[in-house]
Amino acid sequence: MVKLTINEIAVEAPPGMLLIDAAKLAGIEIPAFCYYEGMALQAACRMCLVEIEKAPKLMAACVVPVAEGMVVRTEAPAVVKARKTTLEFLLTNHPLDCPVCDKGGECELQDMVFKYGVGESRYTEEKVHVPEKQWSPVVFYDGPRCILCYRCVRVCGEGMGVGALGVVNRGINSEIAPSHGDHLECDECGACIDICPVGALTSGAYRYKTRPWEMEHTGTICTHCSNGCKTTLGVRTNEIVRGNNRDRSGINGEFLCVKGRYAFDFNHHTERLQTPLMRVNGKLEEVSWSRALQAVVEKFKAGGKAGVIGSTRISNEEAYLLQKFARTTLHTNNIDHHRSGDVVTLLDSLSGKSATLGTADDCYNAKAVLIIGADLSQQQPFLANQIRANYRHHNAAVYVATTGVVREDKIAKSSVRNTETDWLTGLHSMREKLATEPELLVLFGDAVKGEGVRNLVAFTESLGIPVKYICLVDYANSRGAMDMGLLPDLGPGYHAAEGTPGLTLPEMMAATDMDLLWVVGANPLKRHKFASEKAFVVVHDMFLTETAQRADVVLPAASAYEKNGTVTNVCGQVQRLKKAVETVGSKTDLTIIGLIARAMGVNLGKVDADAVFAEIQKTVRGYNVPLPVIVTGGAAQTMPVNGRVPSTVLPELIQSSRDTLFTTGSLTKYSKILNDVMEAPGGLYR
């Protein structure tokens, strides 16, 4: 450890640590705009100047590493004066339009001026004004407010691997410029807006909607892809106006893609269902909850051949209760959901092996990463970001085996192109290199399933190095749906379901003799034709989807942002959903299942999210996780199953929807932002 003195306080810091970070260790704040943890050093803003004994002039603490015996003063008169001058300089052209600026109240420049600045400016020249520009549906740039800290340029280039922002011109005319002349072609992730210390970059979704202090904030889990990013929803008068994660809570730190940051807009779509619908004389009519539930209960009691299809976005509690209700009350194993990754075979083939499941942290820390059959930056944006950061910070070796060009090629040690089915040949060609790695994290998409998973495990086992796996799946609770037993052959925790295995989703769709179909949050009729004309169809959904249009009763369901509960991400990490808003007339699927059970006189135990989760903890293999971790907003890793999984289902059923950055299954249609962005996703790599 290096010993130094900062403001007369003895500080010990590891060699190579930057002075600004060492001061932080000692509880001393050195102000800075351009310095940003995890990004390249810039030394552009001059805000972090400090006095170092024996140095001829003030030094920028963000680029000076600690040295033995260094004596530093962060509040010396010269430093205080320099800071004031820097702020005075930054304000020479910065408009004082704080009362109408989105950033007002949470602006770093405001805070710095408040803390360190002087109230008067000596600058009497006219400020240079340039009009605001819109670069994309979500990104606006107000040049005069920009303090040229380069944070946006770095987060886009280094962080996202996109490089859509730069600084053009010189001196007073310097400004941030987008990649394509007057507009951006990028991920539209909004990281540049998020990271901007001032109000220079503003968000199309949020601008002029509220003052920051008038929002209430709720940290919950994004309902789109399976990565499980925490998005902190800013809510004003029961409307979500902003999604970000500035407090870096959750596994994703401050990372969010376009979906987590903007695609909450489906929640307030005008087509949201707010009252139950029932088919009367062949047409869906609005009815009361009691009438709709009565009709459902009558049919549920009547029995017959029933099928249940759950969603990949409902909570663990809802999925658990749904299958429990189906198995114990409807007495059927005809339970399924839309499957997007072969977790089942992976767990089975890891039985008795030392290899384990990887986490989001592993993506950032593993010495080597192998990506098979997935366009990670499009389909799993946070995991892709972790891997980019791993490459940048730890020089991780990245291997890619995909059918087409992917963004990860740029950072790959080795990339091979393969066909949809034969990816194993490509792996063998990288074998020698892979075998020299100290450890390996393997991420694989839906191209690898069934026997393919076993071949993959055999291949990686033969490398003789420690291996971890992440089986990629599509949506926020795709993993939870499997863990909770929304499967015809497996119950919760991958135990064999009692009785004979039920029908799979396509089998239920194809059967002509179904009497009852209960679809909770899924939209199977988008892909399949439903053969049974006589079936009574009950659907819970937010919108009148293809499936809901065929229904006999449609119950308006709450979105993931309107409920409490837990979801399990692609890596098997359980996190908590917290209710941020509500839509009048809708109910959570948990409540609806509870109401149906009560009307039928069935005792499901206490139907609230906490009580059901307590039951899950006790009964679902792997879910005996520490509650405090989840309750405090953390991610608890579910313990992988170690034992054979008695699955009977054909892997051909597994089919990812291959969403891009700008699609999110059935919800795509209801997100204005996702429909407004114009990029062709594949074009983003060139």
Added chain:
Amino acid sequence: MTFSPGLEARFADLLTHYPEGRHRGALIPMLMYAQDEVGAVTPDLMAELAARLGISVLQVDEVVGYYSMLHKKPQGKYHVQICTNVACMLLGGAELYEQACTRLGVGHKQTQASGRFSLEEVECIGACSWAPAIQVNYDFHHDVTPAKLDEILEGLQ
């Protein structure tokens, strides 16, 4: 985009001066040489050099916008640059600039309709010891007087 064999040879030689993986360092000289041949830093030229050096067009644009000797629009056959920074200003640089404006009939960063002359008021060109100084294309002229300026411009007709 294609360049003359001479320029291509020059580019090829240039790239040997930079270590592997750092070829982007050759961007500024390449831009300057190419500008001389093409007449301006055109969008095509920027895209071509970006592709050759494995960087984005925006990164090229960042460099072009920063350096005043790189021009996106064609200059006159003779690009007259008059320094009005401190040393030159004290010794008559500002007056020389006014004189040039009147004589050439164009102002700062403007080009004559004929395309013969363009004019630019520039900051220090590193010739303070011989102020006032002017630069025409790559040629420096030191200790310039009003009479000498007339003579220089006359000689370039």
